[in-house]
Amino acid sequence: xxxLYANAIVNGLLIGAIYALVATGLNIxxxxxxxVNFAHGEMVVIGMYIGYACWQLLGLPPxxxxxxxxxxxxxxxxxxxxxxxxEFVDKPQxxxxxxYIGLALAITGLHAIIFGPDPRGIQxxxxxxxxxxxxxxxxxxxxxxxxxxxxxxxxxxxxLRYSLTGKAMHAAAENLTGGKAIxxxxxxxxxxxxxxxxxxxxxxxxxxxxxxxxNPYLSxxxxxxxxxxxxxxxxxxxxxxxxGGLLIGVSEALxxxxxxxxxxxxxxxxxxxxxxxxxxxxLFSARRTGR
Amino acid sequence: MTRLLDIQDLTAGYNGxxxxxxxxxxxxxxxxVAVVGANGAGxxxxxxxxxxxxxxxxxxxxxxxxxxxxxxxxxxxxAGIAQSPEGRQLFVSLSIEDNLRLGAILKRARARTDxxxxxxxxxxxxxKARRHQLAGTLSGxxxxxxxxxxxxxxxxxxxMLDEPSLGLAPVMVDxxxxxxxxLNKQGMSILLVEQNTGESLALSSRGYVLENGxxxxxxxxxxxxxxxxxxxxxxxx
Ligand SMILES: Nc1ncnc2c1ncn2[C@@H]1O[C@H](COP(=O)(O)OP(=O)(O)O)[C@@H](O)[C@H]1O
Ligand SMILES: [Mg+2]
Numbered sequence: 449x450x451x452l453y454a455n456a457i458v459n460g461l462l463i464g465a466i467y468a469l470v471a472t473g474l475n476i477x478x479x480x481x482x483x484v485n486f487a488h489g490e491m492v493v494i495g496m497y498i499g500y501a502c503w504q505l506l507g508l509p510p511x512x513x514x515x516x517x518x519x520x521x522x523x524x525x526x527x528x529x530x531x532x533x534x535e536f537v538d539k540p541q542x543x544x545x546x547x548y549i550g551l552a553l554a555i556t557g558l559h560a561i562i563f564g565p566d567p568r569g570i571q572x573x574x575x576x577x578x579x580x581x582x583x584x585x586x587x588x589x590x591x592x593x594x595x596x597x598x599x600x601x602x603x604x605x606x607x608l609r610y611s612l613t614g615k616a617m618h619a620a621a622e623n624l625t626g627g628k629a630i631x632x633x634x635x636x637x638x639x640x641x642x643x644x645x646x647x648x649x650x651x652x653x654x655x656x657x658x659x660x661x662x663n664p665y666l667s668x669x670x671x672x673x674x675x676x677x678x679x680x681x682x683x684x685x686x687x688x689x690x691x692g693g694l695l696i697g698v699s700e701a702l703x704x705x706x707x708x709x710x711x712x713x714x715x716x717x718x719x720x721x722x723x724x725x726x727x728x729x730x731l732f733s734a735r736r737t738g739r
Numbered sequence: 740m741t742r743l744l745d746i747q748d749l750t751a752g753y754n755g756x757x758x759x760x761x762x763x764x765x766x767x768x769x770x771x772v773a774v775v776g777a778n779g780a781g782x783x784x785x786x787x788x789x790x791x792x793x794x795x796x797x798x799x800x801x802x803x804x805x806x807x808x809x810x811x812x813x814x815x816x817x818a819g820i821a822q823s824p825e826g827r828q829l830f831v832s833l834s835i836e837d838n839l840r841l842g843a844i845l846k847r848a849r850a851r852t853d854x855x856x857x858x859x860x861x862x863x864x865x866x867k868a869r870r871h872q873l874a875g876t877l878s879g880x881x882x883x884x885x886x887x888x889x890x891x892x893x894x895x896x897x898x899m900l901d902e903p904s905l906g907l908a909p910v911m912v913d914x915x916x917x918x919x920x921x922l923n924k925q926g927m928s929i930l931l932v933e934q935n936t937g938e939s940l941a942l943s944s945r946g947y948v949l950e951n952g953x954x955x956x957x958x959x960x961x962x963x964x965x966x967x968x969x970x971x972x973x974x975x976x
Pocket of ligand 2: 825
C-alpha cells in the first residue's frame with residue numbers, strides 16, 4: 449500500500465513538473481500582456497505532434513525533437529504576436545476570447561487534417577527503461593522529461609530576473625505607460641512574451657510525446673488543467689505556477705489510486721473550488737499589480 | 740544657435756476630442772524652455788504628442804532637422820528625446836538601479852550604461868546609497884530623481900520633464916529646480932512643463948504660457964515673469 453502511494457506521489461510530482469512548465473507559459477503571457485491564451489492546450493498538442501514527427505518519422509534523438517519544438521513554437525508565438533496578437537492586446541476581453549478560441553479551433557482542425565483523429569504514439573525502447581530506488585520504480589523517460597521541465601522553468605525565472613530584456617518584460621507588465629515613455633519596444637517585448645509562453649507549452653508537449661499517445665482533442669484538457677494550476681497557484685505568479693503544477697500533479701495521481709483514474713479532474717476541480725473560496729488570489733499572489 | 744526641437748502648429752487630442760490646437764514652440768540647443776499652464780491646459784498632452792504617445796492630427800514635430808511627427812515612441816527616444824513622464828511612471832517593484840538601467844535599454848546608450856549610471860549617481864548621490872531599494876519604497880522627491888535619472892540614462896539630446904516639482908515638499912522643490920538648473924549648465928537642453936510658474940520661468944531662458952491647448956503668451960523667462968497677465972493669473976500678484 450505504502451509503495452503504491454509513494455509511487456503515485458513520485459509520478460504525480462514528475463507530471464506536475466510538466467504541468468508547471470505549461471502553466472508557466474500561460475502565466476507569463478497573462479502576466480505581461482493581461483491576455484488569456486485560450487489556445488494554450490492546443491500549443492501543447494502541437495509540441496506533442498512535433499515531438500512525434502521528429503522522433504518517430506524523422507528519427508531525431510529525443511533531445512533534438514524537444515529543441516525543435518521549442519524553437520518552432522517560440523518562432524510561431526513571436527510571429528503570431530507581431531502579425532495578429534499585438535492588435536488585440538488593447539481590445540476588450542470578449543474580443544480577445546474570440547481570437548484565441550478561434551485559434552484553438554483552427555489548430556485542432558489542422559491537427560485532425562494532418563494527422564487524423566487516431567492516436568499517434570512514439571514506440572521506443574527507451575520508453576520502458578526504469579530506475580529503481582528502494583520501493584520506487586521511476587520511469588526514465590518521465591524523469592528526464594520532468595528534469596528538463598524544471599531546468600527550463602528555473603532557467604526562465606533567472607533570465608526574467610537578471611537579464612535586461614527580462615527586466616523590460618517585467619517593466620512592461622507593471623507599468624506599460626512608463627515602459628513606452630522610456631522607449632521600450634513594446635511590440636517586440638510582447639512578441640517575445642508570446643514566443644516564450646507558447647514555447648513553454650510546445651516544449652512540454654514534446655517532452656511528454658513519448659509518454660502519451662497524441663490526438664488532436666487532448667488540447668482542451670491541457671488548457672483546463674493549466675487554468676486550474678494558474679488559479680490555484682496565483683495569477684501571473686511564477687512560483688505559483690510551479691507549486692500549483694506539482695500540487696495538481698500529485699493530487700491527480702493520488703486521486704487515481706485512491707478513488708479511480710477517472711476521478712483525476714474531479715479532484716482538481718475540488719482543489720480549485722477550495723482555493724477560490726478560501727484564498728481567491730491563489731496560493732501565491734503575484735507581486736505585480738497590473739497596469 | 741541650433742534649433743533642436745521645433746513644433747509647428749501641432750494639433751492633438753484623445754478619441755476625436757481636440758486638446759492641443761495649433762501649438763508652435765521650439766527648443767534650441769542648450770536652452771531650458773518652460774511651458775507653464777494650469778491643470779488641464781494640455782501640457783502633458785504636448786509632451787506625449789512630441790513623444791509619439793498621442794497621435795498628432797496635424798502639425799509637424801521636427802527634431803534635429805528630421806520630421807518625427809507620429810513616429811513610434813521607441814524611435815523618437817532612439818533619436819534622442821527622453822522624458823520624465825507625468826506621475827513619474829516608475830517600475831515600483833524593481834530596484835532603483837534596475838529602473839535606471841532600463842532607461843539605457845535604447846541602442847543609442849546601452850553600451851555606456853555603467854558610465855551613465857555613475858554620472859546619474861553623481862547627480863543624485865542619495866540614489867547611489869539606495870540603489871538596491873525598490874523604487875516603490877522611495878519618497879516622492881527620490882522617485883522624481885529616479886524618473887529624471889532614468890531619462891538621462893538614454894543620453895538624450897533633449898529631456899522633457901513633466902511637472903517634476905508636483906507633490907514634493909518645499910525643500911525638495913527647491914532642490915529639484917536647482918538640479919534642473921545644474922543639468923542645463925552641464926549642457927542639457929530641457930523642455931520643462933510646470934504648474935510652478937514662478938520657479939520654472941526663473942530658471943528658463945524662454946517660456947510659453949499654455950491655456951486651453953493654445954499658446955497665449957511667449958517670451959524670455961524674465962519678460963514673462965514681469966508680464967501683468969502672468970503675474971495676475973499664475974503668480975497671484
Ligand atoms: N487619456 C486621456 N483621454 C481623454 N482625455 C484626456 C486624457 N488625458 C488628458 N485628457 C484631457 O486633455 C486635457 C489636457 O490634459 P493634460 O494634457 O493632461 O493637461 P495638463 O498636463 O496641462 O494638466 C484635459 O481636459 C484632460 O481631461
Ligand atoms: Mg499634466
